[in-house]
Amino acid sequence: MNKNLETLQNKPNNWKAARDLLREYREKQARNSYEIIKYGLPLINKKSQKLSKEELFEVMEQVFLAGLDVNIEESKTLLLKLQKQFPKSLRVTKLSGLLEEAMGNWKSAITIYKSILKNNPSDQIARKRLVCVSKAQGDVVLTIKNLNNYLSHFQGDTETWEELLEIYLTQQCYSKALYCCEELILAEPNNYQHHYKIANIYYTIGKRTDLIKARQYYAHSIKLLKEQNLKSYYGLYLTANKLKSLYSKNLDQSETQINEQLLQFAADKIKNVYLKLEDNDTKKTVLDFFEKNK
Known part of the structure; x- marks a missing residue:
């Protein structure tokens, strides 16, 4: 204690x-x-x-x-x-905004934060609180607007880019979600999760050129984290398999060869993970799946 x-x-x-x-x-x-x-x-x-x-x-x-x-x-x-x-403390003024939020007085809270921003447009806390207020009200459109306003002043805030990314994904705004991922990769190029997320978006869009990009990003995510990155191996496998099944006629010989190599590489890595499991039923299910989908 x-x-x-x-x-x-x-x-x-x-x-x-x-x-x-x-x-x-x-x-x-x-x-x-x-x-x-x-x-x-x-x-x-x-x-x-x-x-x-x-x-x-x-x-x-x-x-x-x-x-x-x-x-x-x-x-x-x-x-x-x-x-x-x-009486003139900006910090105390922000506390009054928090109290209005706690009581559900959204309009009063917004008025307080906007009055702060009128004198200091780059006040980080006031801008963040406006995001919180719009989220609490369930106003997705306003939340997106407030997040973009915040990021126009604090472009390096990766947590906020991730938050905006998730909202765009729920709204199926994939082009805007891609932009958020690109900003995250620029800020943290060695973060494998950013490459995994952008790969997921390209995979979801699903056109041939998008699948090729998805495959590249899954592969780069694996390059950054080879172990404990099963989701990227699955992503790489599914993407290569989708390219093979839907667009094989649109791939030249070299591209087809690369795709087959990556497909086999991902399949082998996934199987190796499950071969180490003690759960024989799960192991058998996974191995049977890959055997049927050779």
């Missing part, structure tokens, strides 16, 4: 243990909301003089965020105190 938490369970009024526990949670970015409220509120209300002004603000913010999870009324009270103490 956490040493400070154990101390507080025996001595709930031990302010040093409460301070150190909250410090630890902040460092680890742990949102243990019930414990933060339980031990943070007494620290603010009874022992605030023991803390520096900077740390008191950090604790108040920490307890405010925990309150959004378990006790919104306490968050409201803390926000009033923060607004009184820091």
Whole structure:
């Protein structure tokens, strides 16, 4: 058990243990909301003089965020105190937006974030919160718009590109999804998963030229990660097999030879994985499948 938490369970009024526990949670970015409220509120209300002004603000913010999870009324009270103490604080303004979100007051939250962006168009948190609001409302079109607006200012944010990619895929906007994958590959060229994802999109589109691209990307994903990459081996096998069955007449001799080699390569790799299994039924099913589809 956490040493400070154990101390507080025996001595709930031990302010040093409460301070150190909250410090630890902040460092680890742990949102243990019930414990933060339980031990943070007494620290603010009874022992605030023991803390520096900077740390008191950090604790108040920490307890405010925990309150959004378990006790919104306490968050409201803390926000009033923060607004009184820091009337022009941009950070406190953002907290007021979070409170409006927690209460489902979407229009008020949007107004707050847009007012921040009016003065500082590159405020990262405000732009991210607008994305969160549109997602919470279930507005896919607005979420896409907000994500694109965000990425126009923070193009290197790969997590956001991945989020936009997933939304485009749910909407079957494959050309736009491909663009997201290309941005991810530019940012992280050695990430095998990006190559796997773009290969999946080309495979889904399914034209001959798309399948050839899919095959290239599956192969490159395997080049980046040869082991523990079974999904790329399957992708490579299915793509080569689809090219063979649907477009064999459109491939020249050299292309046909390459396709056959890759088809056999992927099949052998997949079989080798299943040969190591102790589950004989699964092993037999997979081996029988490849035997029938030679």
